[in-house]
Ligand code: PMP
């Protein structure tokens with residue numbers, strides 16, 4: 493393994509999901525739903541396979557049906573107009589979109605300012621691009637970005653801001669004021685922005701504001717999203733970017749040498765999913781909001797301090813009220829102690845101290861599974 497990647501080892505999601513499988517624990521670690529998305533969308537994928545749509549390499553930018561559906565979605569929910577032919581690119585999940593964007597847009601030595609705790613692939617992809625990550629640390633209990641610290645962190649080497657809202661793992665949703673301040677800095681310092689908005693439909697209070705909708709941002713922003721989260725088909729790996737033509741073209745240059753293309757038949761099914769009427773999106777959000785409340789109550793009853801998430805399907809907690817000092821050790825011992833698996837946030841921080849006692853719990857699980865987990869956690 494080369495020096496750029498040596499520090500990264502195995503992702504925490506793989507480690508903790510393997511631990512859950514080995515110990516038969518309830519897996520509230522890796523963020524994937526335990527119920528598949530809408531049956532009619534699964535049927536649409538089966539139909540595409542049977543009808544011979546997408547069984548051979550789809551077009552590099554994604555099938556036109558899906559690119560049109562993505563553009564229509566951005567228009568419908570946010571009033572943002574994107575040309576499906578030049579401003580949309582389908583990727584192998586948001587993961588490839590992140591990788592391709594960073595590999596395409598960064599020169600070795602460029603600095604990237606990213607919200608810390610980082611989603612795990614950010615640090616690795618920045619490293620693969622030979623660039624330097626500069627964390628903007630979100631701190632308990634509020635996990636708000638310090639905008640003065642952001643201003644101070646920008647140097648002549650800063651090329652790009654890497655944002656994530658709603659934010660995994662903290663559940664922070666950036667406010668319109670925070671986004672406006674970030675946008676102003678990006679314009680003033682002429683920075684590109686890559687914004688990971690995969691939880692755009694899981695904002696529990698108010699709505700989601702895409703960074704690209706702020707003044708001066710559309711022309712410098714690559715927006716990333718994914719069908720995995722919104723339609724509960726994480727295994728299909730259908731993601732996308734929307735961005736102005738020059739940025740889409742750059743990201744496509746990298747993408748063509750990563751996967752070239754992926755998920756042919758699933759692309760047709762996701763095109764249908766994006767066009768689902770509003771009640772689908774409302775019911776999805778309401779279901780997860782109720783689960784957030786259930787798990788919040790259970791974790792609180794178990795003695796943890798809960799930081800109520802405004803979005804995503806994760807809850808970050810502090811385990812110090814239990815007398816625990818190390819989230820990683822806690823998560824490794826949790827299956828034996830009570831048959832539940834969670835994720836230690838410290839692995840997403842450069843400033844490990846800032847996240848030492850934080851642990852993340854996924855609530856995208858069946859109500860009875862969450863109830864059982866909460867029962868087990870009483871043993872703590
Ligand atoms: N970004 C964030 C913030 C995520 O939480 C995830 C996955 N849970 C991804 C990207 C990756 O998405 P995908 O599964 O579509 O590759």
Ligand code: GLN
Nearest residue numbers: 505506521522523524660
């Ligand atoms: N994004 C999911 C999470 O945060 C995991 C996806 C993965 O395993 N790469 O849990």
